[in-house]
Amino acid sequence: MPKTDEERKAEKARRMLEKAMRMPLNDTILEIQNGTIEITDLIGKIETRVKEGLQNGR
C-alpha cells in the first residue's frame, strides 16, 4: 500500500530529528559514487534472461 504524502512527511521529519541527535567522533567522510540505472541495459539483460529461459525450456 503506497504511503500518503502526509505519512511520508511525518516519517521523514521523525528520521531527520533522530539523525540530528548524533554526535561526531573521529568522523570519516566517505566518497560515494552515484548509482545510475540505464534502461537500455535493463532491457538488454531482460532479453538475455528470456532467451536463456527459452533455451532451457522454461
Next chain:
Amino acid sequence: MAGSKLVNDLVLDAALQYLEDNVDFLSVCEATCTTYEHAHSNKGTATGKVLASSATPTFTGPDNDTSGRKTNVDEEASMTVDISGNAEEICLCDVSATALLYKTSCTLQALMAGNTVTAPTWKINIADPS
C-alpha cells in the same frame, strides 16, 4: 532513420518512490554485498559485512536529472562504526521484506570501531532510454 524512445516520468518516479517508501536501513559495508544478510548483519555475524548503519535513511526527490529522474539519498552524518573494517559499499535495505534493494560503491576507507562515519548525499538516477 530509427524511431525515438520515450519514458514518462511517472514510470521512473514509481521505481524511485518505491525506494523512498521502503528503504529503512542504510549500511556501510565491506565488499561484496549481494544478499540482504550481507547488507544487514554486522561483520563477524554469519555472512554479514556491515561496519556501520542507520535506521533513519531519508530521501529528497524524485526530481529531474541530466537524463531521466533521480532521488537524492540524504546525508547520513556521524553513524557509529560498530565493527572495524574497510568500507567499500553503501547498501539500502527493506528490513520488513528482508530485501537488499540497492547498492552503490564508495572509495575504500578504513573505519575504526568506536569512531563515526558520514555518508554524504548521493543520488540514484534512472536515465532516459537511449
